[in-house]
Amino acid sequence: MADALEDWLRPTPAGLWCEPGGFHIDPQRAVPRALVTHGHADHARPGHGAVMATPETLAIMALRYPRDRPARQPLRYGETVQAGSVSVRLAPAGHVLGSAQAVLEYRGRRVVVSGDYKRAPDPTCAAFEPVRSDVFITEATFGLPVFRLPDDLEETRRLLRSVETFPDRCHVVGVYSLGKCQRMLGLLRRAGYDRPVRLHRTLNEMTALYRRFGAELGETRPLDGAGDLAGEIAMQPPGPEQRMDRFAEPVRVFASGWMQIRAHARRRGVELPLAISDHADWTALTATIADTGASEIRVTHGPPEALIRWAQGRGLDARPLEPPEGNGG
Amino acid sequence: MKDFAALLDGLSFAPSPAIRIRLMADYLERAPDPDRGWALAVLTGGLDTARIRPAALRALAAERVDGELLRLSLDFVGDPVETAALIWPEGGASPCPPALAEAVPALAGSPRQAAAGLLAGWFDRSDPAVRLALGQLAAGRRPPGVTPRLARTALANAFRADLTAIEEIWHGQAPPYGPLFAWLEGRAPRPETLAGLRPLMPVRPLQEADAASLDLPQYRAERQWPGLRVQVVAEAGRQRLYSGSGDDISFLFPDIVAAMEELKGVFDGVLAVAQGLDGPPYRPAPPEALERRLGRKTVPRRLPAEVPAFVRLFDMLFDGGEDIRAMPFHERRTRLEARVAGRPRFDLSPLLALEGPAEPDACLSVILKRADAPYRPDGPPWLLRKAAPRTVRALLLATRPARVGEAGASYSVALLRDGAPVAVGDAPCRLSGEERERLGRWIRAHTAGRYGPVRAVEPALVLEVSFDEVRPAPRRKSGLALERPEIVRILWDLPPEAADSLGRLTADEPSLLERRNAE
Numbered sequence: 001m002a003d004a005l006e007d008w009l010r011p012t013p014a015g016l017w018c019e020p021g022g023f024h025i026d027p028q029r030a031v032p033r034a035l036v037t038h039g040h041a042d043h044a045r046p047g048h049g050a051v052m053a054t055p056e057t058l059a060i061m062a063l064r065y066p067r068d069r070p071a072r073q074p075l076r077y078g079e080t081v082q083a084g085s086v087s088v089r090l091a092p093a094g095h096v097l098g099s100a101q102a103v104l105e106y107r108g109r110r111v112v113v114s115g116d117y118k119r120a121p122d123p124t125c126a127a128f129e130p131v132r133s134d135v136f137i138t139e140a141t142f143g144l145p146v147f148r149l150p151d152d153l154e155e156t157r158r159l160l161r162s163v164e165t166f167p168d169r170c171h172v173v174g175v176y177s178l179g180k181c182q183r184m185l186g187l188l189r190r191a192g193y194d195r196p197v198r199l200h201r202t203l204n205e206m207t208a209l210y211r212r213f214g215a216e217l218g219e220t221r222p223l224d225g226a227g228d229l230a231g232e233i234a235m236q237p238p239g240p241e242q243r244m245d246r247f248a249e250p251v252r253v254f255a256s257g258w259m260q261i262r263a264h265a266r267r268r269g270v271e272l273p274l275a276i277s278d279h280a281d282w283t284a285l286t287a288t289i290a291d292t293g294a295s296e297i298r299v300t301h302g303p304p305e306a307l308i309r310w311a312q313g314r315g316l317d318a319r320p321l322e323p324p325e326g327n328g329g
Numbered sequence: 330m331k332d333f334a335a336l337l338d339g340l341s342f343a344p345s346p347a348i349r350i351r352l353m354a355d356y357l358e359r360a361p362d363p364d365r366g367w368a369l370a371v372l373t374g375g376l377d378t379a380r381i382r383p384a385a386l387r388a389l390a391a392e393r394v395d396g397e398l399l400r401l402s403l404d405f406v407g408d409p410v411e412t413a414a415l416i417w418p419e420g421g422a423s424p425c426p427p428a429l430a431e432a433v434p435a436l437a438g439s440p441r442q443a444a445a446g447l448l449a450g451w452f453d454r455s456d457p458a459v460r461l462a463l464g465q466l467a468a469g470r471r472p473p474g475v476t477p478r479l480a481r482t483a484l485a486n487a488f489r490a491d492l493t494a495i496e497e498i499w500h501g502q503a504p505p506y507g508p509l510f511a512w513l514e515g516r517a518p519r520p521e522t523l524a525g526l527r528p529l530m531p532v533r534p535l536q537e538a539d540a541a542s543l544d545l546p547q548y549r550a551e552r553q554w555p556g557l558r559v560q561v562v563a564e565a566g567r568q569r570l571y572s573g574s575g576d577d578i579s580f581l582f583p584d585i586v587a588a589m590e591e592l593k594g595v596f597d598g599v600l601a602v603a604q605g606l607d608g609p610p611y612r613p614a615p616p617e618a619l620e621r622r623l624g625r626k627t628v629p630r631r632l633p634a635e636v637p638a639f640v641r642l643f644d645m646l647f648d649g650g651e652d653i654r655a656m657p658f659h660e661r662r663t664r665l666e667a668r669v670a671g672r673p674r675f676d677l678s679p680l681l682a683l684e685g686p687a688e689p690d691a692c693l694s695v696i697l698k699r700a701d702a703p704y705r706p707d708g709p710p711w712l713l714r715k716a717a718p719r720t721v722r723a724l725l726l727a728t729r730p731a732r733v734g735e736a737g738a739s740y741s742v743a744l745l746r747d748g749a750p751v752a753v754g755d756a757p758c759r760l761s762g763e764e765r766e767r768l769g770r771w772i773r774a775h776t777a778g779r780y781g782p783v784r785a786v787e788p789a790l791v792l793e794v795s796f797d798e799v800r801p802a803p804r805r806k807s808g809l810a811l812e813r814p815e816i817v818r819i820l821w822d823l824p825p826e827a828a829d830s831l832g833r834l835t836a837d838e839p840s841l842l843e844r845r846n847a848e
Binding site: 165260 | 335339341342343344348352355394395398402406407408411412415416419456457458
């Protein structure tokens with residue numbers, strides 16, 4: 001009889017704790033040893049004693065936390081290491097550059113912790129690789145069947161059509177600095193847009209890092225001091241603190257899976273919502289659960305009810321990963 | 330259908346009318362016949378496609394997907410139409426949605442009980458964007474902020490045509506508007522419309538500059554009547570009532586249309602509600618009364634009797650079948666008086682005596698018209714001399730932040746009655762940034778309570794508030810309201826007792842209604 005999952009992998013206030021391996025996964029507070037799936041700030045925190053992650057994720061963390069000096073243990077996709085009595089391997093998650101699923105094996109049982117992931121092709125990071133497992137711990141950011149996102153290239157073409165319709169306005173795309181910015185650049189290029197894109201200064205360093213790892217993003221130019229940018233596409237981080245008055249009749253564009261729901265788009269005051277996400281949509285979540293062949297499903301990072309309902313309907317042992325991560329942390 | 334769905338989507342997020350016009354024009358330019366005609370019918374609100382309630386769409390979705398998943402999704406999304414469009418299971422093959430020219434006439438011609446089946450069939454063939462558009466059509470939702478005239482303006486822009494030329498013939502045309510597009514593209518002559526709308530004389534506010542150079546004896550003056558500007562068309566055996574914004578509102582006013590049968594010609598006037606039908610002349614009811622007659626889809630049988638309408642005429646364009654627009658105003662006026670005298674539901678806007686300076690009565694807004702000018706909408710416009718704004722000293726009661734479309738916060742102001750403040754209106758503030766900041770600090774320091782976004786303050790600050798008119802407002806505690814109030818000055822040093830009492834307004838305003846009756 002194999003050990004119950006909770007005997008060796010369980011949520012704690014600091015994060016998901018793997019006791020026989022002696023490490024936390026994506027811990028929210030400083031721990032002696034961390035396995036970090038990807039560089040977003042809600043997964044990668046500073047202050048750990050040692051960090052296991054892909055070389056890309058370690059580079060992203062070094063850029064974000066320049067004064068942080070953990071012992072860095074790079075782990076390439078597919079490479080296996082032993083941590084305590086647990087064997088650890090990272091598989092591509094397709095979320096952002098360097099994002100990984102953690103594949104853990106202990107006493108003949110395999111658990112995959114998905115981290116954040118998506119299945120849609122993204123030229124700026126390695127494609128998601130389904131891994132067969134006994135237990136699959138999945139994110140569920142878009143864990144409702146209303147989130148079936150349209151084709152990302154089609155969404156990008158909507159932006160280009162709007163640029164055609166309003167050649168005298170500046171299209172200001174709200175993007176996060178890690179991932180969405182570079183993905184949107186890549187998508188614009190694939191859609192045939194070859195003019196320079198204006199980047200807010202806070203987006204430059206991460207974009208340069210992507211380029212160092214080989215991403216082809218076309219020409220970008222600084223946004224500051226460039227006039228009102230009529231007819232151009234500019235990117236800046238989202239948020240009410242960002243200035244809009246410098247742009248010519250700005251068209252507020254926001255690229256996010258939440259834009260699938262009109263009330264969300266309206267609340268954000270967006271004029272052109274693009275439903276483009278770096279997270280798995282409902283179709284991808286359910287397909288991936290099937291692909292892993294796992295009989296036990298744990299749901300985290302998102303509303304669990306719908307996905308659990310769906311999985312239970314297929315005879316799987318599906319539950320929320322409780323207590324919710326980061327609780328009290 | 331895909332392009333039209335994209336248009337509806339764009340319209341629902343467009344921040345301004347100019348952008349809505351651009352999006353519609355862009356679509357109308359590119360869309361093929363007859364799609365664009367059906368689109369135009371939807372956009373101008375000329376076609377009723379409302380066939381299904383949102384709750385019925387939810388029930389339709391419940392037949393296709395797990396009930397619990399539907400419930401969770403609806404909780405999250407909020408709107409049943411959107412939820413159904415998003416959650417509907419995808420058909421296996423690549424989508425082939427119905428053409429707009431198939432869907433719109435089919436919906437409009439479908440009985441209510443057949444609509445759900447029709448919609449389900451289309452949903453199976455469509456992607457979520459198209460499903461949402463179809464759902465909204467079937468639920469009878471119009472794109473927000475798109476008025477019929479805005480849609481016609483887009484049509485004019487798309488084909489670089491003149492809006493007036495389109496509106497003159499618009500009401501004789503029917504979807505999908507083949508002859509109209511043929512004319513706009515120069516492929517056919519302009520279609521004819523019987524009893525169509527004629528261009529209306531525009532009115533422009535009088536500037537300080539022209540007031541000085543005005544040769545007053547050349548002008549005739551009338552009161553500016555509150556109500557809806559209309560054109561009354563009774564010709565070729567047809568009766569039509571058009572609003573100033575170019576919509577056919579005949580069906581809303583069967584009482585007026587019935588009274589038009591005896592009237593031959595085309596007239597310009599203002600539609601209002603009468604206090605009783607003992608006229609002509611009629612006594613106008615407060616302007617709000619007209620709201621009950623407008624913006625309806627159907628007219629309840631008893632409504633015309635409860636809220637009777639009349640038209641106060643001030644010009645005539647056609648006398649019987651004769652086009653008299655080239656005649657000078659004073660001659661048209663003589664003809665108008667002869668033709669309308671004693672007709673029920675119609676009376677005349679009296680000419681005011683203009684004496685001495687251009688100030689017949691500073692308390693009234695008047696329209697000035699040259700006695701020798703023809704009725705030529707592209708010539709010199711009629712001039713509106715607004716009543717001089719008056720001011721009161723009011724107390725600040727509360728503030729609320731700007732709503733969408735408002736330039737700034739709004740301030741509730743009050744006058745005193747027996748020493749206690751009673752609200753008389755919500756005024757925007759037209760003060761300098763510095764003064765406004767000081768006001769903001771004062772408000773934060775004197776907040777007495779918060780009710781959602783509204784912040785009530787101690788009634789201790791005296792403001793000078795300008796306004797156009799006072800009108801009765803039976804639903805307010807004070808019984809009256811200021812028209813277009815604005816804060817023009819803050820009287821920082823005055824004590825609250827220095828605010829005016831309500832009696833001041835009622836004293837030197839024997840209320841406009843009574844003034845009107847006296848005329």
